[in-house]
Amino acid sequence: MKRARLTAIEELTFEDVDKPSPEEREVTIEVKVCGICGSDVHTFQGKHPFVHPPIVLGHEFSGVVDEVGDRVDNFRPGDRVTVEPNLPCGACYNCRHGRYNICENLQVIGNVGYDGAFAEFITVPADRVVPIPDGITYDQAALIEPAAVGVHGVRASEGEIGDRVIVFGAGTIGLSILSSVRAAGAKQVVVSDLSDYRLKIAEELGGDVTYNPSRSARDLEDLVLDTFDGSKADIIYDCVGVEETINEAISVARKGSQIVLLGVPEGNLNVNMAFLQDRELEIKGSLMYVRKDFHEAIELIHGGKFKVDKLITHRFSFDELERAFQLAIDETKMGEKMKILVEF
Ligand SMILES: [Zn+2]
Ligand SMILES: [Zn+2]
Structure with a gap:
């Protein structure tokens, strides 16, 4: 089978290797579609803080079960599946308390310590495999x-039905937040981004008001x-x-409200902490997802509440992986451009 390894910065090498076989509790999947994520791009360019070549990238994928290990009884060859790519240790404090997305020893398929899905076949632990309903295409x-990243961000927050929400960034994650927060009952959602192209998609996905700080004459607070x-x-x-978006977020946050951080800051930011203290604001990080976020994301897509085809x-x-x-x-x-998919 063919597999594409990032062998150096901006250098992909196609390898011809044996198809992997599953161990007792593993599943081998024939990859159908794999998306390119922002973190793949960062690694490709050598800009990722802790993921470096050589590695096979790719963690946003779907496929068909090809072979299962002897002790796997909940999947069969032919099943349509996706994979939750985090590989928690199961033993640390957070794993024992259900927050395995922030496992102390987290590995991630195609990202940290485990080769990913830019390969014709991939073998993964069976407990990471998630079945997909017939109504969802491999692309979706x-x-x-x-989408699960967005669902987790909304669940991690203290949002309520009727909330008035602002989303900074209309990339894939921002749009996942938009759709999740809509489904959760937000009353109004403002989306801010520097790209009119992305803001147009945000409008199509249910953003009430969009704001482009590079083109708007008025300030966001107004x-x-x-x-x-x-x-x-x-x-x-x-x-x-x-820095700009976090400080802007602080300036447009109601006293006593919450700012959920899903963007990945580079280095130390100059943020106005005095407002945080004075207004009892809370800044909360959100990372990846757990299984129920995956199931919720599947329902959002399946139920037409997150129209991922628009992305x-x-x-x-x-x-054509190199071109992609x-x-x-x-x-x-x-x-x-928004989401770039690689089809097998
Ligand atoms: Zn990703
Ligand atoms: Zn752990």
């Missing part, structure tokens, strides 16, 4: 993982007060993670 199923009848935001999701802008064949990554890193194409 490759977006279950990023727009928020206008939109939310004189109030600031009940809850804010930052899917960007830079899919490009499809490449596995042979070149498009992913091309900053001049920001205005025309």
